[in-house]
Amino acid sequence: MRKSVKKTKAIKKTARPANQSASANLRDEVESLLYRQAELLDAKRWQDYMDLFTDDGLYWVPASPEQETGEGVPTIFYEDKDLMTVRMKRILHPRAWSMKTAWGTSHLVGNIRIDEGRAKSGAIVVRSRFHLMEFRRDASRHFAGSYVHHLVRTKDGLKIKLQRVDLVNGQGPYDFVIQAWV
Numbered sequence: 001m002r003k004s005v006k007k008t009k010a011i012k013k014t015a016r017p018a019n020q021s022a023s024a025n026l027r028d029e030v031e032s033l034l035y036r037q038a039e040l041l042d043a044k045r046w047q048d049y050m051d052l053f054t055d056d057g058l059y060w061v062p063a064s065p066e067q068e069t070g071e072g073v074p075t076i077f078y079e080d081k082d083l084m085t086v087r088m089k090r091i092l093h094p095r096a097w098s099m100k101t102a103w104g105t106s107h108l109v110g111n112i113r114i115d116e117g118r119a120k121s122g123a124i125v126v127r128s129r130f131h132l133m134e135f136r137r138d139a140s141r142h143f144a145g146s147y148v149h150h151l152v153r154t155k156d157g158l159k160i161k162l163q164r165v166d167l168v169n170g171q172g173p174y175d176f177v178i179q180a181w182v
Contacts, residue, residue: 001180005062012154014059027112027114030050030112030114030126030151031112033052033151033157033158033160034112034126034128034149035109035117036052036110037049037052037106037109038098038109038130039043040108041105041180042105042106042107042178043064044076046088046091046092047088049089050084050085050137051083051097052159053158053159053160053161054124054159054160056080057080057081057159057160057161057162057163058070058078058079058080058161059078059163059165060075060077060078060079060086060163060165061076061077061164061165061166061167061182062076062166063074063075063076065166067139073117077154077181084123087161087180088179090101090178100157103134103135104134104135104136105132105133105134105135105180106132106133107130107132108130108131108132109128109129110130111127111129112126113127114126116149119150119162121150122152123150123152123162124150124151124153125148125149125150125151125152126147126148126149126150126151126159127146128147128149129145129147130143130144130147130165130182131143131146132144133181142169143167143168143169143182144169145165145166145167145169145182146165146166147163147164147165148162148163148164149163149164150162165182166181
């Protein structure tokens with residue numbers, strides 16, 4: 001009997017205050033979303049991946065980390081959902097010669113940090129790091145860098161309003177272009 005009383009006291013001592021609990025719940029939601037995003041990309045479930053974005057969501061890979069906008073300047077990718085759909089259809093097209101060879105990816109996401117402030121749009125700002133290994137044409141390529149996600153709460157849970165991808169090696173030479181999302 002005494003052992004169970006001691007266990008109950010230990011549990012009560014480690015219980016989180018209400019504000020920490022809400023913060024922990026948000027962290028869990030954010031981490032789940034980012035891990036799900038990586039899983040969907042590796043499984044090539046393109047539509048499910050795109051469904052993580054809001055209807056007006058943007059996917060942006062700037063040409064350099066100094067870029068403050070994707071409009072009117074050269075970028076690697078600057079896509080709304082319509083352009084993402086065009087890319088998905090191109091990737092899935094039966095005559096897409098660049099997709100003929102077997103290929104796969106593995107995404108690792110870590111160092112996830114929720115910024116205390118909010119974006120001008122009221123979105124939750126999340127910063128993280130990633131490493132992507134892509135195997136294609138009997139060779140491995142590695143991409144690494146940082147993500148900045150602007151997330152908004154919807155009736156379906158958190159959705160991506162903006163995903164910015166800053167590649168560490170984005171200006172490096174490649175014998176072929178990035179086909180799918182990083």
